[in-house]
Amino acid sequence: MSREPTLDELIGAGATGAEREQLQKAHELLLQAGAPPELPPQLLKPPGVEVARRQRRRVVKRRTLALLAAALIVALVFVAGYGVANLRNGQSKPTAAAVLALKGTALEPRARASLVLWHPYDGNWPMTLNVVGLSKLPPQTYYEVYLVRDGRILGSCGSFRVSGPHALTVKLTAPYALRRGDTWVVTRQGPGTKEPGETVLEPVST
Amino acid sequence: MRKDKGDMELAIEVPQPRLRAVPAPAALSPDASDAELLARVGEQDREAFEILYGRYVRPVFSLALRRLGDRGHAEDAVQEAFAAIWRSASTYRPERGAAGGWLYTVARNAIVDRLRRNGPTADAELPELASVEPGPEQRAEDSYVSWRVHRALEELQPREREVIELAYWSGMSQSEVAEYLGLPLGTVKTRTRSGLARLAAALEGESL
Numbered sequence: 375m376s377r378e379p380t381l382d383e384l385i386g387a388g389a390t391g392a393e394r395e396q397l398q399k400a401h402e403l404l405l406q407a408g409a410p411p412e413l414p415p416q417l418l419k420p421p422g423v424e425v426a427r428r429q430r431r432r433v434v435k436r437r438t439l440a441l442l443a444a445a446l447i448v449a450l451v452f453v454a455g456y457g458v459a460n461l462r463n464g465q466s467k468p469t470a471a472a473v474l475a476l477k478g479t480a481l482e483p484r485a486r487a488s489l490v491l492w493h494p495y496d497g498n499w500p501m502t503l504n505v506v507g508l509s510k511l512p513p514q515t516y517y518e519v520y521l522v523r524d525g526r527i528l529g530s531c532g533s534f535r536v537s538g539p540h541a542l543t544v545k546l547t548a549p550y551a552l553r554r555g556d557t558w559v560v561t562r563q564g565p566g567t568k569e570p571g572e573t574v575l576e577p578v579s580t
Numbered sequence: 581m582r583k584d585k586g587d588m589e590l591a592i593e594v595p596q597p598r599l600r601a602v603p604a605p606a607a608l609s610p611d612a613s614d615a616e617l618l619a620r621v622g623e624q625d626r627e628a629f630e631i632l633y634g635r636y637v638r639p640v641f642s643l644a645l646r647r648l649g650d651r652g653h654a655e656d657a658v659q660e661a662f663a664a665i666w667r668s669a670s671t672y673r674p675e676r677g678a679a680g681g682w683l684y685t686v687a688r689n690a691i692v693d694r695l696r697r698n699g700p701t702a703d704a705e706l707p708e709l710a711s712v713e714p715g716p717e718q719r720a721e722d723s724y725v726s727w728r729v730h731r732a733l734e735e736l737q738p739r740e741r742e743v744i745e746l747a748y749w750s751g752m753s754q755s756e757v758a759e760y761l762g763l764p765l766g767t768v769k770t771r772t773r774s775g776l777a778r779l780a781a782a783l784e785g786e787s788l
Contacts, residue, residue, distance in 0.1 A: 384747055384754060385773040397773065400780035406722070407729035409749035410638045411645050414655055420633035421659050484752065484760070506751060538742070539750045539760070545651070 378405055412542045471499070474558060476575040481562065482508055484539065487575050489519075489558055491548070499548040501531060505560075506541040508574065514565035517574065519546055522557045527570050531558065614679035615672075622670030629666060632683075637662075639730040640687045646723055647691050653698055661690035684727055732782035740775030743768050 381394075381401045389397055471491045478485030487505035494500075503519060511517070518533045532546035560575035608620065608627055614635070620628030640661050644654035664686050672682050733741060746757045747768075754772070758765040 379747055379753075385769055385776065389773065393777070396780040396784075397776045400776045400783065403725060403729050403783065404744070404748050404776075404779070407726040409745070410642050410726075410730045410733065413638060413641060414651065416655055417637055417641060417658055420630050420637075421662055484756070538745065539752075540745055541749060543651075 409541055412537060412540070475578040476505075476558070476560065477578050478507060479573050479576055481572055482574040485575055487560065491552075494552075497549065497551070499550075499552055501546040501548055503534075503544045503546055503560075504541065505536070505544070505575070507539045508536045508542075508560075510536055510538050511562065516563050518561050518563045518570065520559050520561060520570055521548055521550055521552075522559055523553065523555070527559070528556075533563065614683070615674045618669050618672045618679050618682070619674075621666060622672065629662075632665070633662060635734050636683055636687075636731065638734065639727045642726055642730050643684075643687060643723055644691045644694075646719075646726065647695060648698070653694060657691045657694040660694060661687040664690045680728075680731065684724070688723075728783060729779075732779050735782040736775050736778055740771050740778065743771045744775045744779070747772055 381398055384401070385397065471493050474489040474491070476487040476489060485505065485507035487503055490502040490504075492500040492502070501519075508517065516533045516535050519531045521528045521531055529550060531548045532544070534542070534544045534546075536542050557577045559573045559577070561571040562574050563571040608617075608625075608631065610631060612620075612628070612631065614632065617628045617632045621632060637658065641654055641658050644657040644661070645651065648654050648657060665683065668686065672679065676682075733744070736744065742761070743757060746752055746760065747754060750757075752760060754768055755765055758768045761768065
């Protein structure tokens with residue numbers, strides 16, 4: 375977050391003495407802790423009790439698999455060597471191919487985002503969308519990220535939801551042969567619609 | 581048996597029945613302490629587990645995300661951490677320390693196990709500036725502060741939590757938060773203040 379709020383700004387100058395000290399401490403800890411991450415839908419409900427048993431079975435299974443894994447090592451070494459030979463400049467960490475800044479349209483004026491485009495593998499371009507300020511949508515509606523070429527929507531790169539305007543990071547993929555000048559927009563999709571909805575985030579340069 | 585008028589009341593001692601109904605476990609209060617919940621989870625109480633999950637899923641996920649740097653691995657680690665809690669809750673001894681600290685240790689161990697299995701992901705290891713990257717001790721302390729604060733956030737009322745999250749992490753000013761929520765600015769400030777006070781009390785009250 376670019377701007378850290380001050381305690382005065384948040385609560386005014388009302389609190390004094392010990393109360394103020396206590397609030398200041400909580401304020402500093404909140405700043406230090408940072409935002410809690412958005413909880414993925416899979417984690418909204420606790421795991422079934424079965425999970426615990428499954429975990430135990432998994433340990434036994436893991437031991438068996440370890441033996442099989444040893445037999446596969448030779449094959450993996452070959453595959454890894456092949457992969458390394460294909461890595462660019464010997465780099466093992468992904469590097470960004472491009473970063474695109476997006477700003478909210480009149481529908482979501484406070485929203486902003488950055489879209490990081492990573493180098494492709496097997497024809498897929500991994501992307502990371504960091505977004506903040508988008509509104510929570512009603513049930514069955516969602517946000518969709520579209521690839522735009524020559525001013526026209528070419529195809530979808532994935533969809534996501536938010537539970538509020540706080541920061542969210544989403545991983546997406548562009549399974550297209552990208553060209554110079556390609557760009558992206560984020561739209562708001564209503565229930566059951568296949569066509570691109572209204573644009574809520576667009577590239578800063580346009 | 582029906583009693584007739586002429587029947588005498590006999591003052592005899594009725595023997596206690598041999599079979600006694602097993603007392604139903606006391607109803608769980610949503611305000612039950614973490615230690616109480618852990619004790620119940622140790623007896624395989626599903627309801628207690630669900631309450632505990634609600635309180636700790638965000639801190640555990642946050643911790644996992646910090647350490648693993650990958651949402652998919654972090655989600656798996658959360659499942660594993662709670663499975664470990666379910667399995668080992670009966671080993672928790674309140675006299676040895678607070679429940680929050682015990683849960684932190686179990687969660688951290690599950691996350692470290694996953695880290696060992698997967699190896700760190702590229703995202704987790706991407707430093708922006710090598711020279712200012714915190715060392716392991718600082719990282720551990722930061723993780724622990726986040727754990728405590730994110731856990732304490734669960735103690736807030738939803739309306740307090742909402743304004744705190746918007747004020748601290750959305751980048752909006754208090755006026756913008758007020759406009760966004762359709763509330764008077766004074767109400768937003770009052771809720772922020774009461775939320776901070778509740779948070780401070782929760783952080784002070786825990787003895788981790």
